[in-house]
Amino acid sequence: MRLSKGFFPTVKEVPSDAVIPSHQLMIRAGLMRQLAAGIFSFLPIGYSVMKKVMNIIREEMDAIGGQEFHLPALNPIELWEETDRVKAFGDIMFHIKNRAMVLAPTHEEVITNIAKNHVKSHNQMPQIWYQIQTKFRNEPRPKSGVLRGRQFTMKDSYSMDSSWEGLDKSYDLHAEAYKKIYTRCGLNFYIVGASSGAMGGSGSQEFMVESNAGEDNLAVCVESGYAANVEIATSNVPKAERKSESKPLQEIHTPNCKSIDEVASFLKLPTTQCAKSLIFINANQPILVLMLGNDQLNESKLQAVFGQDIRPAQPEELLKFTGADAGSIGPVGLKNFTIVADKRLENANGLVCGANKNDYHLLDLDLQRDAQIKSYHDFRSVEEGELSPDGKGKLRIIKGIEVGHIFKLGTKYSVAMKANFLDKDGKENPIIMGSYGIGVERIVACHIEQHHDEFGIKWQKSIAPYDVHLICVNMNSESVVSKAEEIYSKLEKNGISVLFDDRTDASPGFKFKDADLLGMPLQVIVGEKNLKNGQIEIKERNSGERRTASVDAIIEEVVKFVNA
RNA sequence: CGGGAAGUAGCUCAGCCCGGCUAGAGCGCUUGGUUUGGGACCAAGAAGUCGCAGGUUCGAAUCCUGUCUUCCCGACCA
Numbered sequence: 169m170r171l172s173k174g175f176f177p178t179v180k181e182v183p184s185d186a187v188i189p190s191h192q193l194m195i196r197a198g199l200m201r202q203l204a205a206g207i208f209s210f211l212p213i214g215y216s217v218m219k220k221v222m223n224i225i226r227e228e229m230d231a232i233g234g235q236e237f238h239l240p241a242l243n244p245i246e247l248w249e250e251t252d253r254v255k256a257f258g259d260i261m262f263h264i265k266n267r268a269m270v271l272a273p274t275h276e277e278v279i280t281n282i283a284k285n286h287v288k289s290h291n292q293m294p295q296i297w298y299q300i301q302t303k304f305r306n307e308p309r310p311k312s313g314v315l316r317g318r319q320f321t322m323k324d325s326y327s328m329d330s331s332w333e334g335l336d337k338s339y340d341l342h343a344e345a346y347k348k349i350y351t352r353c354g355l356n357f358y359i360v361g362a363s364s365g366a367m368g369g370s371g372s373q374e375f376m377v378e379s380n381a382g383e384d385n386l387a388v389c390v391e392s393g394y395a396a397n398v399e400i401a402t403s404n405v406p407k408a409e410r411k412s413e414s415k416p417l418q419e420i421h422t423p424n425c426k427s428i429d430e431v432a433s434f435l436k437l438p439t440t441q442c443a444k445s446l447i448f449i450n451a452n453q454p455i456l457v458l459m460l461g462n463d464q465l466n467e468s469k470l471q472a473v474f475g476q477d478i479r480p481a482q483p484e485e486l487l488k489f490t491g492a493d494a495g496s497i498g499p500v501g502l503k504n505f506t507i508v509a510d511k512r513l514e515n516a517n518g519l520v521c522g523a524n525k526n527d528y529h530l531l532d533l534d535l536q537r538d539a540q541i542k543s544y545h546d547f548r549s550v551e552e553g554e555l556s557p558d559g560k561g562k563l564r565i566i567k568g569i570e571v572g573h574i575f576k577l578g579t580k581y582s583v584a585m586k587a588n589f590l591d592k593d594g595k596e597n598p599i600i601m602g603s604y605g606i607g608v609e610r611i612v613a614c615h616i617e618q619h620h621d622e623f624g625i626k627w628q629k630s631i632a633p634y635d636v637h638l639i640c641v642n643m644n645s646e647s648v649v650s651k652a653e654e655i656y657s658k659l660e661k662n663g664i665s666v667l668f669d670d671r672t673d674a675s676p677g678f679k680f681k682d683a684d685l686l687g688m689p690l691q692v693i694v695g696e697k698n699l700k701n702g703q704i705e706i707k708e709r710n711s712g713e714r715r716t717a718s719v720d721a722i723i724e725e726v727v728k729f730v731n732a
Numbered sequence: 733c734g735g736g737a738a739g740u741a742g743c744u745c746a747g748c749c750c751g752g753c754u755a756g757a758g759c760g761c762u763u764g765g766u767u768u769g770g771g772a773c774c775a776a777g778a779a780g781u782c783g784c785a786g787g788u789u790c791g792a793a794u795c796c797u798g799u800c801u802u803c804c805c806g807a808c809c810a
Contacts, residue, residue, distance in 0.1 A: 180759070180771065181744045185803050205802065257810065274810065308733075308808060316809080383809085575810095603810095641769055677770035684770090695769055705769090 169634070171669040171682075175212055178682050188381040190616035191313030193625050197685050199612075206310025206318035213686070214612075216633040218321065221353060221611050222300050224630065225323045228349045232341040234296040234325055239278045241302055245270050247277045251584040262304045271304035276581045276603055279326045283599055284587035290330035293589070293599070294338055298325030300608065312381050314609040315569060321608040329600045330589060335576055339371075342574050342604045346375055350571065353611050354628035356618060358568065360386050361396040363468050372575040375606075376568035377614040386568045387550050391561025399468035402546055403563055404555035408440060408460055408516035415518070415532040417500070422529045426495030428462050431520060431529060443513060443521040443533060445497040447481040447489065450474045450506075454481065454489045456499055457547060458509035458521075458535075465510075466549040473508070473545050490524045498522035498530055499539040507540055510547040569617070571610045577601040619710070625687030626710050634667040635730045637688035637709075639679050641695030643672045651719065652694040655704070658723050659692075664730055684709065690729055692722070 177198040185202075186192040194200050199214025210218060226236065245268045248254045254261065254270070262271040272278065279297060287295065303322045310316050327338030343359070350357045355377050362374040374397060376386055387401035388394065396402070425431040432439045439461035446457045446465055455474065459465055470478060483494065489505070490497045498521035499507050513519075517534035535541055552565045582588070582598035591597050612631075619626040627633070636659060640652035649670075656668045667688060669679045676695070683691050693705040703716040706725065717725040 179743065184738085184744070187804075202802090253810075260809075276810085305809085309804095309806095311804085573810095639769095644768065674768095675770085675772055676768055677772075680770045682771080693769080697769060 169665075169667055171667060172671045174667075176682075176686070177211070178685055180681075186313060188312050188315075188617070189620055190315075190381070190613040193616050193620055193685075194313055194613065197625055197687065200314070204318075206307055206316065208314055208317065208609075213633045217612050217627075217631055218608060220631040220633075221608055222321075222323070224352045225300065225349055225606060225608070228345040228352075229296075229298050229323070229325060231348075232296060232345045233294075234298045234345075237279075237297050237299040239272075239275050239299055239301060241272050241304065242269050243272045243278060244268060247281060251277055251280075251581055253277070260305050260307070262306050273303055273305045274322075274603075274605070275299070275301075275324055276326065276577070276601075277585070280581045280585045280587050280599075280601070283328055283582070284585055287328055287587070287599060288589055290589055290591050293328050293330045294334050295328040296325060296338060296341070297328075298323060298604075312613075314613050315381060316383070317609065320610075323606040323608060325604045327602040327604070329602075330591060330597070332600060335578070335600045335602055339574060339576055339602050342602070343373065346572050346574065346604075346606070349606065350375060350377075350611075352630050353615060354619065354630055355571065355611065355614055357571065358386060358388055358395045360388075360568075361400055362573065363397060363399040363472065372573060374570050375572035375574075377571050377618065378566050379569050379614065379617045380567055381617060382567035382569040384568045384570055386566050387556075387563045388566055389556035389561045389563050392556045392558050394556040394558065394561075394563070398549060398565065399466065400472075401550045401563070402557050403550040404557055404559045405512065405548075407512050407514060408519070410515055411518045414534040414537060417533065417538055418531040419523050419525075419528055420531055421527060422496075423527050425527070425529070432461075435520060435529075435531075437520060441519055443498070443509075443516075443519045443535075445499060445522055447486055447497065448474070448478050449481050449485065450478040453506060454485070454504070455506045455508065456497075456502060458499055458507070458513055458539075458541075459548060460510055460512040460516075463510060463512065464549040464551075465547055469545070469547050473547075492522060492524045492526050496522040496524065496526045496528060498524055498533070499535075499541075500524070500530060500533065506542055508547075509535065509541050509544050511544050512548065514544045569610060569614055570607070571614055572604075572606045574604045575602060577603050620687075623681070624685030627687045627689055628710070629689050629730070632687070632689050634665045634688050636664055636666045636690045636692055636726060637683045637686060638666050638668045638692045639676075639683055639694065640668070640670050641676045641679070641693060641697075643670070645696050648694055648696055648699055651699060651704075655692065655694060655722060659726060662723060662727050664726060690726065692726060 179196045182192050183195045186195055198211055200208045200210050202208055261273050300323045304319055307316055307318050310318055329335045329338055358376045360374050360376050362372045385398040387396050387398050422434055425434045428439050428442045428444050432442055442461050444459045448455045486494055515536050519533040521530050521533045523530045554563050556563050579598040579600055587599045588596045589599055616625055638656055642648045656666055659666045687709055689709055691707040698705050698716055702719050704722045705716050707714045
């Protein structure tokens with residue numbers, strides 16, 4: 169492609185509403201333009217990268233036996249009522265005004281609908297069905313360019329199995345395919361254990377790219393290889409000790425002591441001898457959660473136990489339910505409460521807790537003796553520097569961008585939509601499903617986040633829009649132009665895709681800047697300076713390394729680089 | 733949905749506080765000329781209902797009210 173003929177709207181100045189590097193560069197290098205919040209037009213060079221990513225995805229999905237579908241984005245709302253997800257998605261789902269239709273935010277329902285009508289026997293499984301298609305989600309706050317949009321491209325796939333072992337296998341196939349996809353796309357990524365959230369199912373993992381632009385926090389440990397979303401991450405921290413003897417409960421005046429730190433320093437006790445009480449409301453019922461010392465409660469873990477609707481109590485509710493304000497609340501003597509505690513507190517004694525009376529605390533609380541603990545769960549958020557669960561190394565908390573998520577769905581959708589098959593014994597069972605997603609634009613943005621410098625993008629070979637950026641430095645020199653033209657046509661004949669900067673109205677400096685911004689892996693620079701010595705310069709964008717090759721050897725040199 | 737910021741030429745912005753005549757700059761664009769190895773130079777030019785609506789005023793980009801849009805932080809994110 170000739171730069172003089174094609175549409176490559178590069179921009180020198182940083183767009184005012186782009187904050188993160190990938191967003192800025194996707195605008196500056198002419199990959200896309202914004203139409204509205206979270207909605208982007210992809211321009212030729214941007215779409216060419218998208219297509220390369222999608223092809224890698226196709227190849228790897230086909231390699232595990234996936235079959236490509238193309239499902240409608242416009243769905244009858246009735247379909248979504250069958251699984252009660254009109255309510256579950258709420259405002260996230262776009263609704264069509266003049267017909268009872270919605271724009272699909274994902275495709276479990278459509279897939280299950282097809283499976284229900286046609287997958288009737290265990291002999292027809294396993295199946296892996298996928299598509300690459302536009303998804304619509306009415307995000308309350310689109311941000312960071314293409315990283316969180318209202319319309320985006322997703323590879324979504326669905327596995328159908330007749331057994332749970334089969335699901336495990338389909339899931340593992342996807343995990344392996346995903347690793348290949350992200351590796352081929354030039355991304356450094358982590359696979360982390362994740363919360364299944366309201367999606368349901370028995371397990372899920374996320375594929376995460378480390379980046380400051382990320383919205384998720386991950387706990388990772390290089391030494392042990394442990395990696396998990398902090399929503400579910402655990403660490404190796406000691407439990408509170410149980411002393412051999414429990415002293416009697418004792419009420420003590422603790423004026424103006426609200427926080428655990430204030431209470432601990434007032435009583436001259438370590439914070440790890442304090443039990444912090446937090447009140448939540450679930451289905452109008454109060455729940456008291458006990459945490460050790462200054463441990464932070466992880467609300468995702470709380471939701472995993474009590475469901476999504478649990479919420480913190482309002483200050484007036486605290487007073488109503490416990491008779492005290494925050495800072496003086498405890499588990500002793502509460503009526504009609506569900507009391508749960510973090511695992512670190514299991515059967516502990518000798519603790520300090522609120523007395524349900526403002527400015528008073530209780531000493532020597534024994535959780536076995538003095539409180540009705542319904543159950544113990546892991547509720548705490550892990551902290552930077554704690555030991556990984558296997559104790560082999562320290563945890564680091566990093567920010568990550570989710571580029572993929574795989575779920576073992578189980579039978580949630582097949583049961584809801586009555587997608588049943590007959591097993592070997594002629595018995596009817598719900599199809600066992602998995603669902604697996606990859607955000608295509610996110611891969612592109614993450615690639616740029618991981619491969620760029622102050623001058624522009626550094627495409628890795630696998631997804632670069634062109635293999636080579638050919639620069640003709642002196643358009644007024646006939647010999648230079650004819651040599652550049654010759655190289656252009658020879659490279660194309662050798663199957664190399666070339667972006668040829670043959671503009672007559674751009675200065676050399678301008679061309680070099682554009683080449684660095686656009687970021688093709690190899691720049692071939694044809695200029696008078698080197699040509700008079702029979703040399704052509706080549707520059708590798710990734711390393712910045714420059715060298716020259718003789719006019720006779722240049723084609724071979726470039727072909728070698730591209731195919732390396 | 734809560735908090736903050738911003739909408740002036742294709743882009744990046746100044747002007748607004750303290751109202752005034754014909755609304756500016758740089759980049760980009762058009763034409764002509766010069767230039768050609770790291771975002772060239774000279775000259776001439778085109779281009780803006782100052783987001784929109786209403787109000788105050790002799791007079792509004794500027795003051796007031798409302799509204800829309802965009803960005804950032806938070807909440808939310810199957």
